[in-house]
Amino acid sequence: MTGAPDDGLDALETPCLILDEGRVRANLARMRAHLDRLGVAFRPHLKTAKSLDVARLAMAGPEGPATVSTLREAEYFAEGGVRDMIYAVGIAPGKLDRVGAVRRRGADLAVTLDSVEQAEAVSAWSRRHGDPLPALIEVDADGHRSGVKPGDAEALVAIGRALDGAALRGVLLHAGDSYALSDPEALAAAAEAERAAAVEAATTLRAAGLPCPVVSVGSTPTARFARDLTGVTEVRAGVFMFGDLFQAGVGAVAVDDIALTVLATVIGHRRDTGWIITDAGWMAMSRDRGTARQAVDQGYGVVCDRAGRPYPDLIVADANQEHGILALRKGSAAALPDLPVGARVRILPNHACATGAQHGRYHVVGADGRAGAVWPRINGW
Amino acid sequence: MTGAPDDGLDALETPCLILDEGRVRANLARMRAHLDRLGVAFRPHLKTAKSLDVARLAMAGPEGPATVSTLREAEYFAEGGVRDMIYAVGIAPGKLDRVGAVRRRGADLAVTLDSVEQAEAVSAWSRRHGDPLPALIEVDADGHRSGVKPGDAEALVAIGRALDGAALRGVLLHAGDSYALSDPEALAAAAEAERAAAVEAATTLRAAGLPCPVVSVGSTPTARFARDLTGVTEVRAGVFMFGDLFQAGVGAVAVDDIALTVLATVIGHRRDTGWIITDAGWMAMSRDRGTARQAVDQGYGVVCDRAGRPYPDLIVADANQEHGILALRKGSAAALPDLPVGARVRILPNHACATGAQHGRYHVVGADGRAGAVWPRINGW
Numbered sequence: 159m160t161g162a163p164d165d166g167l168d169a170l171e172t173p174c175l176i177l178d179e180g181r182v183r184a185n186l187a188r189m190r191a192h193l194d195r196l197g198v199a200f201r202p203h204l205k206t207a208k209s210l211d212v213a214r215l216a217m218a219g220p221e222g223p224a225t226v227s228t229l230r231e232a233e234y235f236a237e238g239g240v241r242d243m244i245y246a247v248g249i250a251p252g253k254l255d256r257v258g259a260v261r262r263r264g265a266d267l268a269v270t271l272d273s274v275e276q277a278e279a280v281s282a283w284s285r286r287h288g289d290p291l292p293a294l295i296e297v298d299a300d301g302h303r304s305g306v307k308p309g310d311a312e313a314l315v316a317i318g319r320a321l322d323g324a325a326l327r328g329v330l331l332h333a334g335d336s337y338a339l340s341d342p343e344a345l346a347a348a349a350e351a352e353r354a355a356a357v358e359a360a361t362t363l364r365a366a367g368l369p370c371p372v373v374s375v376g377s378t379p380t381a382r383f384a385r386d387l388t389g390v391t392e393v394r395a396g397v398f399m400f401g402d403l404f405q406a407g408v409g410a411v412a413v414d415d416i417a418l419t420v421l422a423t424v425i426g427h428r429r430d431t432g433w434i435i436t437d438a439g440w441m442a443m444s445r446d447r448g449t450a451r452q453a454v455d456q457g458y459g460v461v462c463d464r465a466g467r468p469y470p471d472l473i474v475a476d477a478n479q480e481h482g483i484l485a486l487r488k489g490s491a492a493a494l495p496d497l498p499v500g501a502r503v504r505i506l507p508n509h510a511c512a513t514g515a516q517h518g519r520y521h522v523v524g525a526d527g528r529a530g531a532v533w534p535r536i537n538g539w
Numbered sequence: 540m541t542g543a544p545d546d547g548l549d550a551l552e553t554p555c556l557i558l559d560e561g562r563v564r565a566n567l568a569r570m571r572a573h574l575d576r577l578g579v580a581f582r583p584h585l586k587t588a589k590s591l592d593v594a595r596l597a598m599a600g601p602e603g604p605a606t607v608s609t610l611r612e613a614e615y616f617a618e619g620g621v622r623d624m625i626y627a628v629g630i631a632p633g634k635l636d637r638v639g640a641v642r643r644r645g646a647d648l649a650v651t652l653d654s655v656e657q658a659e660a661v662s663a664w665s666r667r668h669g670d671p672l673p674a675l676i677e678v679d680a681d682g683h684r685s686g687v688k689p690g691d692a693e694a695l696v697a698i699g700r701a702l703d704g705a706a707l708r709g710v711l712l713h714a715g716d717s718y719a720l721s722d723p724e725a726l727a728a729a730a731e732a733e734r735a736a737a738v739e740a741a742t743t744l745r746a747a748g749l750p751c752p753v754v755s756v757g758s759t760p761t762a763r764f765a766r767d768l769t770g771v772t773e774v775r776a777g778v779f780m781f782g783d784l785f786q787a788g789v790g791a792v793a794v795d796d797i798a799l800t801v802l803a804t805v806i807g808h809r810r811d812t813g814w815i816i817t818d819a820g821w822m823a824m825s826r827d828r829g830t831a832r833q834a835v836d837q838g839y840g841v842v843c844d845r846a847g848r849p850y851p852d853l854i855v856a857d858a859n860q861e862h863g864i865l866a867l868r869k870g871s872a873a874a875l876p877d878l879p880v881g882a883r884v885r886i887l888p889n890h891a892c893a894t895g896a897q898h899g900r901y902h903v904v905g906a907d908g909r910a911g912a913v914w915p916r917i918n919g920w
Contacts, residue, residue, distance in 0.1 A: 168633075171610075171634075171637075171920060172631075172920070173920060174920070205860060205861075227822075227860055227861045228861060229552075247806065247818065247861045247862065248806035248807045248816060248818075248862075249806065250553075250804045250805070250806050250818060250880065250881055251880065251881050252549075252804060252881055253552075253804075256552075271807075272807055273807060273808070273880065275879065275880045276806075276807075276880055279880075279881075301812070303816070303859060303862055303864065304806075304807045304809065304816050304862065307811075334859065423631045423633065423634075424631070425628065425629035425630065425631050425657075425685075426629045426652075426653055426654060426657075426685045427654070428685065430688075431682070435629060435684070435685050437628065437629075437631060440893070441608075441892075441893075441896060442920075444825075444826055445825055445826035445827040445828070445890075445893050446826040447826070447828070478684060478715065479586060479608055479892055480586075480608045480609060480628045481628065481629075481684055481685065483684065498656065499631065499632065499654065499656045499657055499660075500631055500632050500633055500660075509826075511822075511860055512821070512822075512826050515822060515897070516896070516918075517919065518918075518919050537897075537899075537918075538898065538899050539552060539553070539554060539555070539823075
């Protein structure tokens with residue numbers, strides 16, 4: 159640690175999260191400019207960051223709009239003044255009282271559903287409580303998860319009509335299959351398919367005399383590669399704010415734009431095997447191995463120096479719960495860097511959502527290159 | 540949820556952890572009896588449970604002994620009265636002040652190391668603070684991670700001598716390669732290899748006139764399959780208390796003994812694809828896919844009814860952050876159970892350490908079969 163620059167990192171307990179504020183701001187500015195050109199609103203998904211400080215950088219204003227993936231997030235952001243949120247995971251009737259409690263605190267929290275069963279429960283709850291809950295119908299963009307098929311007019315209209323005691327607000331799609339792509343043309347086609355499915359479903363509802371003011375689409379890859387969003391009113395995306403190696407493999411972010419790293423300390427060496435051992439195992443990185451299915455397998459992460467510059471070919475080749483095993487990629491001609499016990503490295507994660515969730519706060523590197531501010535984040539449900 | 544049994548589960552917000560106290564106690568009793576027969580002490584590893592309530596069931600007495608994987612655990616358990624702990628991850632010199640603070644609160648916390656570099660730092664710290672830190676030398680049982688090779692007498696003795704300002708307490712091994720096995724004879728051989736390596740290293744230190752009172756080995760598979768532990772003084776193991784599908788694949792626990800499940804709520808269906816969607820995605824289950832490398836790939840978990848009985852061939856076939864996708868195993872002739880929106884299921888996890896860490900508490904099912912007590916758990920560093 160001799161001669162360490164005055165970057166504030168030595169004062170931190172490892173492992174911990176480092177967030178590069180400048181990169182977050184640049185990633186947001188780029189997405190905002192892109193969506194402005196396309197003429198759609200941005201409703202940032204806060205499931206990656208789960209931090210009010212990050213939300214305030216991401217949202218159009220301090221009151222939103224925003225997207226959340228859990229009611230815990232909805233409660234936390236409502237407490238922080240966010241007033242316009244979509245809970246973008248299918249609603250269970252047993253969760254409606256918690257939704258109602260957030261709404262009574264002044265937040266316009268909308269729910270998501272894809273069945274008549276749920277719509278009837280939401281209508282019944284709305285009538286019973288005198289609070290017509292805004293609801294979006296989830297439409298299936300690409301067969302990867304939940305949602306009504308965009309061409310299933312019968313189901314769409316039946317759900318819309320079953321919401322008669324509530325407030326049908328529109329349709330919501332997520333093109334999750336885009337995560338498996340990496341060719342820009344294929345990604346642009348996935349974005350267009352998501353748009354077309356959204357517009358088809360909205361048109362069906364409107365033709366049946368039902369309201370559909372909101373047409374909401376979103377995923378980081380399709381948001382990034384969309385060329386035309388005619389008929390769409392808003393885009394949800396979240397992970398692009400931080401970026402990660404998986405999204406870099408898709409081509410949706412650049413490695414140099416990744417804002418989130420895990421700070422780790424070297425705790426040992428195995429000179430016989432060429433391993434450097436750190437205190438950032440899978441508990442700090444998460445178990446996410448999404449890049450294993452991509453063209454370049456990044457192990458449990460790419461190892462950088464304390465300024466965030468990747469060492470040639472050095473990855474977290476394997477991990478135990480509290481041990482990270484750094485090694486050169488197979489076949490690499492690079493030299494193992496000289497990292498004594500106590501040296502600090504930063505590791506780019508496979509998946510920012512998963513890695514973030516292993517931690518309770520961000521240590522923020524500001525414009526001066528020093529770690530200073532601490533931004534808390536939440537977890538759980 | 541009409542006709543739901545009075546099991547206390549409907550009152551819980553999902554997803555959440557359910558812990559079957561009877562199974563935890565039975566798993567502990569079985570291990571204790573086994574180690575008693577082998578004549579060795581048990582130093583439970585608390586990295587899986589991270590809960591003082593579970594620790595009190597696992598430890599020989601309220602003061603320990605115990606094993607921890609982070610200093611956060613050491614601080615938490617010391618606060619709860621535990622007085623005898625090994626921090627079983629290689630020490631970084633920058634963490635010694637935190638070790639010292641735990642010790643000043645009355646806990647005998649020992650550190651682990653495998654280099655002269657670390658030993659010199661521990662000795663220097665010990666002299667500077669007038670507190671001779673107890674230290675165990677990590678010995679490599681099977682080439683899977685850290686540690687001095689058991690036959691490397693020169694390194695062992697050099698580290699032992701470099702601890703002259705501290706307090707050499709013994710050797711510590713972890714046979715991590717046993718996780719890749721499943722044949723009982725191979726597992727027994729791995730346990731014997733771990734024992735032999737431990738005894739060889741201890742003999743080397745003692746022959747050099749160095750103290751080696753503690754000979755500590757441990758992993759759930761080798762603890763379970765050890766037939767003779769002559770020369771070993773204590774066994775560390777942790778995940779067996781809860782069990783999981785990965786350890787069941789190894790053969791170290793039975794599926795019926797798994798004490799940890801995730802309670803989930805059905806939030807939708809895809810009748811065209813045969814999917815049932817729940818609110819327990821990878822955030823609730825963890826990203827651990829360890830069973831993918833075993834004979835039976837359990838997806839993200841095995842789906843059980845609310846009493847914990849597995850549905851035939853129903854697994855979490857895929858997962859998004861907050862969506863679990865339940866489906867029958869490929870080729871199964873079983874019928875999909877009738878699980879309406881709002882129904883509750885319990886999911887056996889791949890890896891109890893990873894799944895537990897996604898949550899902040901256990902909801903405990905007691906002898907009456909009802910969920911009642913809440914046991915908090917910690918996370919982070």
